[in-house]
Amino acid sequence: MFRSAKLIACLAVAGCMGDIEGTMDEPGEPPIDKSMNPEVPPGTLPPGTVPPPPSCQTLSPGPAPIRRLTRFEYNNTVRQLLDDTSNPADAFAPEEVALGWDNNAFALGVTPLVAEQYLNAAEALAEKATADLPKLLKCDPAITGEAKCAQTFIDAFGKRAYRRPLTTEDRTRLTKVYTDNRAAFDFRTGISAVVQTALLSSSFFYRVELTPAGATGPVKLGPWELASRLSYLLWNSMPDDALFAVAESGALTTREQIAAQAQRLLADPKAKAVVRRFHQQWLGLTKADGLEKDKATFPTFTADLGPLFRQESERFIEQVIWQGSGDYRQLFTAPYTFINAKLSTFYGMDPVTGTAWQQVTPTVGERSGVLSQGSLMATLAKNNQTDPITRGKFVREHFFCQTLPDPPPGVNVTVPVPTPNSSTRERFARHSSDPACSGCHLLLDKLGFGFENYDGVGKWRTTDTGRAVDASGEIAGTDVEGPFRGVRELGAKLGGSKDVRSCMTLQYFRFSYGRGETDLDECTVKYLNDAFAKSGYRPRDLLVALTQTDSFLYRPAIVAGGTP
C-alpha cells in the first residue's frame, strides 16, 4: 500500500510548487481573476475618510451564518451588561480555530460540556447581579409593587441582553420564569431566574439574524441587527446605550450613519482591545507566554521573558496602528520597539532605567518591526537553535496567506543536532541540495535564513558557533521575488508587497466577519482592497470600510427549514 519513496519525493516537489503557484485557489473552484484588484495609489484620501460605497452591478452579500459569542466576546458582553469583571468565560472550553481565527462561525459548536459551563456561569453571574438589587433594577418593588418593577426590569434588561426589543413570546417566557420562581421562593430569586434565562437564551448567546417572511433576494439588515454587527466587529461586545439609541430612532440605516457610528466606536478603548486580539491571533503572540527553552543552550532565558516578549509586541503594535500615520506596513519596517529594564538586559540593548516600558530605537543590531521581536523570533525557533524552516513558513502562511504541505511520509526530516563546528545555515543546507526536499525547502529555508541574526531566543547575534552570521535570504513565489539580506531588507520587501496587502485585507475580513471569503464576497473584497489602499493602508480605516460592504449590510435570504 505504500508509495515508493522516490515517487513521494517527486510528488512533494510538484505539490509544493503547485501549491505556491496556485496558493489562493481551491481545487474544483474557478480561479478568481486577479485583475479584479487593480492597484490603487495609496493615500489618495485623507486619513480617517472612507471611500464611497462599492459600485457593484448587483448586490452580492456573502453567507451570514449564525454567530456564537466567543469567550472573549462573552466576557466583554457581561462586563457591559452586568458590570461584571470576573471574565467567567475563561473557564469555558476553548474555541475551534479555523483559518487561524477563533471566531469562525462554521467551526464553533456547542457540546454538553460547554452547555454545562454556560449554565454554571449564568447562575454565578445572576447571583452576583441580584446581590445588589437596587443597582440592577432601577425601580423599588416596595414603591411600584413587585410585579410592576419586575416587568419593567424584564423589558429593560431583556432588551439589552437580546440586543433588540423583546418579542411578545420572549416577554411571556421571561415573565413566567419570574412568576414561577417568585411564587416558589422570593422576589430576588424570581429576578435571578430572569437573568439566568436571558443569559442562556439564544438571542444573548448567538447573533440571530432572521430573514423576514417572503424575502427572496439579499436582505438589508435591520437597525438592531446592524447595531450588533457594528459593536461585535469593532468592540467584540454588545452595543452601548448610544448605539442602541440610534438603532431605535431609525438613524442607523444609511452607509454614512453606519460609518459615523463605526468611527465613534473605533475611538473607544474597546476597539483597541479588538485590534490587539487580531494581532495576537494573526502573529500567534500568546504562544510566547508558555515558551520553554533548553537551559544549557540559552542560560539567560527565563520563563518570565515569554510574557514580556508578547507585551513588547502588543505595545509596539498599538503604537503603529493607533498613533501617527497608522500604516500597517510599519509593523514590518519600524526601527523602534518597546522594552523595559529586564528586556533591555536580556536583549543586550542600551540599558533603560526604571520599571516602566519605553519606546526605544536600539543601536545594537537591525530592527525591523515585529520581524526582530522576541515574540516571533523566539517562538519560531527550536528549543536549542533557530529554525529557518518555521520562520520561512510563518512568513508565507501569515503574511502571504499561502499554504504549505508538511514533509511527505518516508522522507527523513531529522532536525540537525547543533554542533560546535557548524552554523545553522550549514546544518540545514541539505534541504536545499537534496532534490527530495528542495522543492519546498528552497521556498522556506532561503526565506528563513534571512532571520539568522536572531538566535533561538530572539537575541541579536553576529556570529553562529564562531562563524560570521550569513543572513542572506531569498524570497521566491511572491510578487517581491529576489534576494535580500537580514530582517530590514525583508521588512522592506514585505512592506512593498501587493500580495501581503491583499493578504492583510483577507485576514481582517476573516477576523471581522467570522468566516472565510467566498465567491459571493468578490465585490466586497475588491472594495476592501481599494479602500485599504486609498486610506494609506491604515487598518483603522479598513475596519470602517468593513462596515460599508454588501456582505456587512446585507445577508442572503434564508428559507426557514430550507437549504442552506
Next chain:
Amino acid sequence: MKMRTLDRRTLLKGAGVAVGLPMLDAMVRPGRSEAAVAKRFIGVFESNGHIIEKWTPSGTETAFTLNTIHQPLVPHQKDLIFIAGLDNMASQSGPGSDHIRGFGSMLTGCSMQSGTFEGGGFKSGFADGISLDQRLAGVLGAGTKFKSLELGVAVDGIGHPETRMIFQAPGQPVAPQGDPIAVFARLFGQGAGLSQAALEKRLKVRKSVLDAVLADYGSLKSKLGSTDRTKVDAHLTSVREIEQRLDIRPPVVTAACQSPTAPTIMGITCKDQLSCPSDKIPEIGKAHMDLLVLAIACELTHVVTLQWGNCGNRYSFPWLGIKDLHHDLGHQANTNPLAREKLVKIETWYAEQFAYLLTKLKGVSEGSGTLYDNSLVLYSNELSDPDKHSHNNMPYIVGGRAGGQLKLGRFKQYGNVPHNNILVSCLNLMGVPATTFGYPQFCTGPLTGL
C-alpha cells in the same frame, strides 16, 4: 485571491445523524442481563504510531511473549488481547493529512469532511461521523450524571482536526478537559458546601430556567435555514441532556466516593499543551487516570476517554531524558537508529501508564469482582508505522472482561480486515446489536473470533 466555499456541506452532512441520535436508546438489546454486557467503556489514545517490530508479540494466539514496548504490561498479559492486522481503510480516502485522517477515523470509522482547517499542508473539516464512545454514551449515559467524560493530557486547546478525536455527530467535535482540578470540580464540586435546602432550591430554579431556555431554542430552530439549524440543534440537545440529568444523584458505590479527594497538583493547571510544562505531563496524566477511575467507580459516568496529546503529537519527554518532540522523532523512525531507540523508550513509558490504569481499575471492587470485570477498554493510535505514516496493520489492545464476554490473554492476528470491525465489536460487547459502524464500505461486521 483565495475564494472558497466554507464547510457548509460539512454541516449539512451533520444533520442526518444528529437527528437520528435519540433512536439509540431504543436499540439497546431488550432484556439484557447485567452480567452479559460490559457496563463501561474506556478509550485510551496514544499518538504517532508504534515501532511495529517492537510492538508485535511473538508466539501463538494463546501462547505468546510480549515485545519490548509491552514489558510494563507483562503483569496484565493474561487480562488483555493484543490485536494486529487491522487496516484503517476509512483513513485512506478523503481530505486531511495522514495524522488527521488516521485520528479522525480512529473512533468514527469515517473519513474527514472537506473544510478549511489547515494541518500538515492539507485542508480538511472534522471527521464525518459520530465516534464510538459517543454512540455508546447515547446508550449507556441515560442513567448517569455525565453521559461521557473526555480527558486530555496536554491536548492543544485549539479545536482542530489535529486535536479532536471525539465527535458527538459528524463534524461536531467534543473537546477534552485538560485541567484535573477543573475536572474534579465538575465531577464532585457541584453544590459543594450547600445545604440540602439550598441544593433543592437550585435544582428547582434550574428546571424552570432550562424549560424556558429549551422553549426559546426550539422556537428559534424552526426559523433557521438548515446550516444554522444543525448548530442550534446541537445546542438544544446539550441543554436537554443537562435538564434530563438534573434529578440524578449518583449512587455511592464505593468507599472512595464518600469522600473523594481532589488531585494534589501544585501550581499548575495544564488546561492545554501551551500551559502545560512538558515535565509535568506524567503528573497530570496520573491525576487524569485517577479521576477516570474515580468517576466510573462513583457511577458518575459509564463512558470515558483519555487522550494523550494531539495526533502527530509534539510534546517532548524530558523525564525520560528526551528533549526531541515526539512527532519529529516519528519522522526519523526508519532512518535514524537513535530516534528509533527514543521512540521505543517513549512507547514503553506509555505502556507503563496503561499498566497503571489497568491496575487501578482492578483495584476497585464491584460485587464479587472489580471494575475491570465489567468494563471494556480500547487502546488505539492514529498510525501504525510513524515514519511511513501507515494506516495498515494498525495495533490495538483490548481489555476489560466486558462482563465476562471476552476471553482474555490472547494475541489475535488478523489480515486485511477493516478497523471499523473492531468498532462494531465494541458496540456488540456493550450490548448494542449493530452489524456495521462508520462508513459501511469499510466494514464487514464484527471481528471474528475476538
